Amino acid sequence: MYSEEEYLRLENDASEKSEFFQGKIVMMAGAAPNHNFINDNVVGLIHPFLKAKSCKSCSSDQRIHIPSNSLYTYPDIMIVCGPKKHAELDRNTITNPSVIFEILSPSTSEYDRGKKFRLYRDIESLQEYVIINSLSIEVEVWRRTVNNQWLLADDAFSLNDSITIQTIGATLQMADLYDGTENVSGLFPAPKE
Template sequence: MASLPKTYYTPEQYLELERTADHKSEYYAGQIFAMAGASEEHNIITFNLAQGIGPQLRGRSCRGYTSDMRVRVDTTGLYTYPDAVVVCGERVFDDKPVKTLTNPTVIFEVLSPSTESYDRGEKFAHYQRLPSLTDYVLISQDKMRIEHYLRQDENHWLLSVITEPHGELALESIDCTLTLAAIYENIDFAPTVPPSETPNE
């Protein structure tokens, strides 16, 4: 049996649908992809990020946004909703009056089983095409682990992995620092069960 033909949407059609939709969707290459709901841990981590970063941005030319701020990668055509975004200096938007940010400075993504490979791979490849982006931060929700990608030049990124509660995520581009203990506050990780010993035969 032949497969059903795909429906292709223009960016304008996607944005019009987003204005009245009751859920958020990504858009890429004519296709619309509904975004799944987030877990309790995901929401707590995002809230902790906002609480930790917000006070450090006060009185400065930086703005922080949570997951309702849509971001567009101009060169690839991806429209998406990062878990948190910070932009310093002039903010560049399109699609008025419903704004879509095009020049984020730092992007945060909280990893989940359904999106982890995408966030690490294809999505990061899109984000790397943003000339304004200096830092990309991946936050695990099932263990204390943060991966911080710092742009070195157009094609190279430096990876730092932080796993200790007293460890710090230092974001020099926005002059903000957060400890892992603060980011993971109120998260109860499942206890690690050691593998059972195999009996001698």
């Protein structure tokens, strides 16, 4: 078991990223090309919507901390609206994301949809959680209601569809999200025999 202080000291000197939860340190897996293409596409697509707002995006090298449940992790993409708040023990760690995007891969899909999403719900500032599948055309936008419930507010399963990120007033086309990806279920016709 590690303390938060020990984790931060080790993590700040490490060459690879790891998560921390309730005293345990878990190495994070690297990303496949589709994951990286989608990540870059999302960052490029949301950037114009952030310019007129007090919001900024950060990619997967930005650590967040959830004090109420101890998780330190690195979302694939997050948007912070308003002034950044920093973790008590580390000024390089943010505690107040407004939107989090996770791009699913086979090794992270169950965790990102399940336990990690439950942990993210403890972030008081979080308004939307966007799950993007890197292997099939599938995007879900979960949104916090005024009653602090989480509802599936938007989803899309076709390149002709779009999703809306309400926090920043952005409508994103699925074809743009998946641009440059390969072998994604639904993107290409089955090979001819």
